[in-house]
Amino acid sequence: MKQLSHRIYIALLLSSLATAHATPVGFDADKLATVSSKVQSLVDQQTIAGAVVLIARNGKVALHEARGVCDIKSGAPMKKDTIFRIYSMTKPITTTAVMMLVEEGKLSPSDPVSKYIPELKNLKVYTSKDNDKKATKTMTVSDLMRHTSGLSYGFTGGPIAKLYREKRVLDRNSSLKQMIDKLSTIPLQAEPGSSWVYSVSIDVLGRLVEVVTKKPFSEFVHDRIFVPLGMKDTGFYVPKNKSQRLASQHSRNASGKLRVSEPGASSPFQKKPVHESGGGGLCSTANDYFRFCQMILNGGELDGVRLLKAETVAMMTTNQLPASIPNIGIGDNRKGIGFGYGFAVRKMESDWGFGGRVGEFGWGGAASTHFWISPKDRLIVITLRNFMPYEWTLEKELKRLIYESLEE
Secondary structure, X not given: OHHHHHHHHHHHHHHHHOOOXXXXXXXXXXXXXXXXXXXXHHHHOOOOOEEEEEEEXXXXXXXXXXXXXXXXXXXXXXXXXXXEEOHHHHHHHHHHHHHHHHHOOOOOOOOEHHHOOHHHOOOEEOOOOOOOEEOOOOOEHHHHHHOOOOOOOOOOOOHHHHHHHXXXXXOOOOOHHHHHHHHOOOOEOOOOOOOOOOOOHHHHHHHHHHHHHOOOHHHHHHHHHHHHHOOOOOEOOOOHHHHHHEOOEEEEOOOOOEEEEEOHHHOHHHOOOXXXXXXXXXXXXXXXXXXXXXXXXXXXXXXXXXXXXXXXXXXXXXXXXXXXXXXXXXXXXXXXEEEOOOOEEEOOOOOOOOOOXXXXXXXXXXXXXXXXXXXXXXXXXXXXXXXXXOOOHHHHHHHHHHHHOEOO
């Protein structure tokens, strides 16, 4: 036990020494330092095992730190290039791929999904166990991108979620085509366009990309997004030569103490999946995801490489929900929060969340990864840890401190 404690202490020390002392750009240096102190205090209190935090403003990284450990059992130190399962932070990358195809004239947000995936043409809407009704509205590509398709997820409650679990809709060993075949047999949870329901919609978009481009989804995003943006550590699995960099997944035991629930060394993300999940399948690093975020903040361009037009990015990062859907929620009511194409968007000030600015957009992943972008402040924040179920800890503790550290 003493040896383990010593290893963890050494890991924390090395992590601290490895921290980049970048000159803050547009920040009060002393106030920005409180962000580092807060993360370290969360590690010291064993609230979190470790984290990587990256903060950038005006296109320059002001803080990029690794604190704590990536495996609390072994004491392996967290590093700035640690690879994380980013789960639903995959979604904005998938909608970017779709909007690239929109710009190329290969599809339109208003197109019926069934134009490309005919298996989803005549879906029914759940009303009761034995009395489903035919959908009266058409599911569009836009519905998929903003989560108004009527599809669902298996982790929510209710009879539809139960069917998703029983049919293993997101089985890692099934293809995207097989996923569609399963979905074609399950009623919708709601009429398309009628409500915001967090769902496998973005996974369906992955299949749509395959159909339109006649390429595997992973090949398209690799060739058209990851390579042009220099995202060298992002993919649907971690190759063998990088396997030691994958963070272990953590959870809490019955007494509330942190424990390793899935060691990085034995993670299923060490093997190439059959199901290339556009909704939650990617692994990445803070630096890689920063490059994606900076491209978005720049209006679709990074280092002379343009993926999207500025007006396309503006569409994606502003609220696309109709007036009949005032806000989103996943088992909660996120007042003032709308949804664009792959991003949650703060439409107005409200008492939901942990502060933030109107116009801010971002999203998180199931294992407590999160990012947000404030266009007004030219600010990007990425916080990565691997802990399930999702915890808001880092956003809750850091958002106010980060905004308070800004200088004009």
